[in-house]
Amino acid sequence: MARSSQRGRSQQRRSRSGNRPRRDEEGIIPILARAVREVESAVQRRSAAPDVRTKYQVIALLAREERNRVKEDEELSDAKRADELKRLDGIATILAQTAARDSTLFTLLAEDAEISESAKELRRDMLRRAGYEVEEEPEPEPDVDLGAAQRRVVPQSVIARQLANPFLVPDFSAAAPKNVQPRRLAGWELLEPLFRSFEQADKGAPSSMELPEPTTLKSPAGRDLMLHQAQVITAAREGHRTFLLADEPGLGKTAQALLAAEAADAYPLLVAVPNVVKTNWAREVDLWTPNRTATVLHGDGLDADGFADVFVVNYEILDRHLGWLGTHGFRGMVVDEAHYIKNKTSQRSQNVLAIADRIRSRYARPLMMALTGTPLINDIEDFRAIWQFLGWIDEKKPLGDLMEALEETGLVPTDPGFFRGARQAVLEQGIVRRRKIDVAADIPARRVADLPVELEGEAGRSIRKAEEELARRMVARYDKALETRTSGVVVEGIDHELVRRVAVWEREEQSDKTGENVFGMLRRIGQAKAGLAADYTAQLARNVGKVVFFAKHIDVMDIAEETFESRGIRYSSIRGDQTSTVRQQNIDAFTNDPEVQVAVCSLTAAGVGLNLQVASNLVLAELSWTDAEQTQAIDRVHRIGQTEPVTAWRVIATQTLDTRIAELIDRKAGLAARALDGAGEDAEGAIDLQTEALVGLLTAALEKRG
Structure with missing residues (x-):
């Protein structure tokens, strides 16, 4: 989860310790208590709208901060500290009970959860109402990897190409994307509702943009195409330039991307891939577009061909080539296995997004394609980095055609039909999702058959003993939590919310080398x-x-x-x-x-x-x-x-x-x-x-x- 800087936290503590009102009805706790009841009531009505989710997250953040402040405040008496901690426990209990009704709320509490601008503003507003002095958060300074900058290289063949084309300048001959400013939707938080529109899709809702019917099922080199492949290529030929190609694995996404680039004349083309498939991409270029040349970048790119049509580079060495890749004049970029960039804080994602921005800054309408059969790994917001790579959104809002499409719905996020209209607007930006069962009837069926085995001997006994030890450790922690609970909450039978909290604590502390953990146990089972x-x-x-x-x-x-x-x-x-x-x-x-x-x-x-x-x-x-x-x-x-x-x-x-x-x-x-x-x-x-x-x-x- 995004955190404020250490300096900001220190200032906040100083501000609160000097200005905090001491009466029970003042300060942040009563504000949090009222707000958490509002959230609880909304979720009970099955209304976890984006603004409710935002409020839930802010309450949890402020309660956590206040708990730390109370524990550190040396001016508080023991009785006063115990009283305030008890009140905060009551708020935490309501948060937990509310999340039990809607388990998706737990994702808002993860360490890497995004904090939207509306959440930051609500947090500041609550602190102001509590009487705290609140400083505006400064813009974070960009992280600079000096080591990576020092390692950056420019292959000799690329220098040769630059010398052969000394007047290579940005090309804006194509129509530039519209710079659409929100009008009716100005002031609305839109990214969160866009993500939720996919999470709350109606049964049977469309999963793909409308695609044109192809006039041929042959590639330019004469190879046979399946209908679903030819549709994407035709869309690129007719001018569509951004695709999240999310076909199920095995339906030929590589061929579709290469032939779409051929149809859009998106050369030179940059392809960022996992290391294990670099060679395969070069082979696919020869297979599907034999009139084009491909070069695969290894290490410092000493054997790269700077005059090639297709440049294939693995994620791990992008930082080394970041400089020249952004100025080489690429007219298209493909990100293969795009779920690799889902973590926006990773260097891999930052490199991909930086190159994509440079390509768009030098060519008005490049072909941008994200390929993945599994675009969602853990959470709906795995979409965020992919959509940003495609240029559909930035850090705060939808962009260009997507913003215009949302304006044209005539709806706002609180309207009942907004999610349906928003989802369709995103689909039409270029989401293409086909399943084998729908488009490839000639591919035989598949099944997953479980093969149970009994672990015998010392290995089996050791694993079962380790599981029992892990369970005993968590039971002891559960019992201790019950004994020390100060909220006064009594649950008949097993307290399943407390069970979940103990499981989270255990997982967070699994770096403890003194005992068994679930990761190590699964590995031991694999060995056995x-x-x-x-x-x-x-x-x-x-x-x-x-x-x-x-x-x-x-x-x-x-x-x-x-x-x-x-x-x-x-x-x-x-x-x-x-x-x-x-x-x-x-x-x-x-x-x-x-x-x-x-x-x-x-x-x-x-x-x-x-x-x-x-x-x-x-x-x-x-x-x-x-x-x-x-x-x-x-x-x-x-x-x-x-x-x-x-x-x-x-x-x-x-x-x-x-x-x-x-x-x-x-x-x-x-x-x-x-x-x-x-x-x-x-x-x-x-x-x-x-x-x-x-x-x-x-x-x-x-x-x-x-």
Whole structure:
């Protein structure tokens, strides 16, 4: 969560300690008490509108600040301090009970939660009403990575191109985007309602912009296209320039992006990708646009071709090339696996957004495409950085055509139909989402089959003992919290709100090396079932042919490879620490050599951008913390070109946390279904798997205790 500077906090404490009224009916606590009752009442009426959510977040922030101030105020007597802390506990209890009615409110309390401008203004207003002196927050100074700046390079071939084109200047020959200022919507907080419009989509709501019908299903090089691919290319040919291409994995997003660039003449084209797919992008350029040249940037770009049409660069080295990439004259930019930039505070996201802004500043209407089959990983606001990359929004408001479309709805965020109209306005900016079931009937079905295994021997006993120890530690914490509670709240049976709070505390302190934590336990479970998963993979390979084995950790991959060697089964290994050349050689061996029966793949390194449809069976030896990783892995096999039904065998250790995590992964898959695919109320909201796993473990222990 965004925080004020340390200097600001110190000033605030000095201001409060010198000016704070001492009477119980004055100060910030009565204001928070009245406000929290208003929020509680609104949520009870099932009215968690954006302004209610904003007020909820501000109350929680101020209550947290006031608690810290009360604890540090040496002028308070012990009795007075205890009284004020008790009043703050009452506010916290109402906040927790309110969030229990609408679990999406918990996301507003996360450390990385965004604090909108309207929330900051409400916070200042509450402090003023409490009699505090409030200073306006200064604009934060931009973070400058001096180390990255010193490492920046300009490849020699790029310098040669610049010398060959000494008069390369910004090109604004195309019509510049409209600078639309809000009129009827001036003063409204709009970004929060826009995000909520996707979270609260009606069942059956459209999930894609309206696309034109193509006149041909052939690429310029004569390759066959599917209808859904040709539609995007036609839209680019007709002038559409921003796309969030969110087709399910396996529907050919790479081909659509490259052919859209060809249709829009968006060259030179910059493509930012995960490291593992750089080589594959260069191959796809040769395949779909053979009349164009591609260069792949490695390290300092010593072997780059500055005169190429397509520049492929991985996220990890963007900072090194940030300077010249912004002035090279790119007319288009593609961000592959765009969910990689969802965290706006990361250097990766900041680099991508900075380059995108420079490209727009030098070319009026560049082709900007964000490609991801899983645009939502944890929360609806994963959209924020992607929309900003596309130029639909900035830090505070919608921009250009999107603002104009919102004005044209004639609605404001409090009107009943605003969410529906706002969602459609965003879709028409360029969200394209198609599912395999809708557009690729010729791709065989897929299924996830759970394969329960029993962990025996010392490893199994050790894991079950560790889970029991973790549960005992949380039960003790729960009991202590009950004993020291000062709010006077009494709950019959298990206090499920307190259970959740204990789970959150446990998760936040999982860096404690003295005890077991849920992350370490899941890894131990993966190690314990590695041999069983490898044995099952070996049986599949002998009976059905090629199999892909996915694991999250290197030691699990090592155990699997040792098993395959002992069984005389040839395998290829695809890992994150390999060079692009070695990785591609291993992929080619699995794809082309009939003797190579198994591909042993890292879930993170091989879960994106690879075509492994030569197999129709895969084994998920370890569970991930996101449904997105699991889906990406399955879709390396279940994609265009597959001719057989696909089965993903998910190995699950019974009587362990593994079972709970598998259930939570399946529930979490509902986020994208509701926001993008119009699944309506049938899908559950965003959930935090680590916290929910701990909630389940503690609840089971308390129920067992009776």
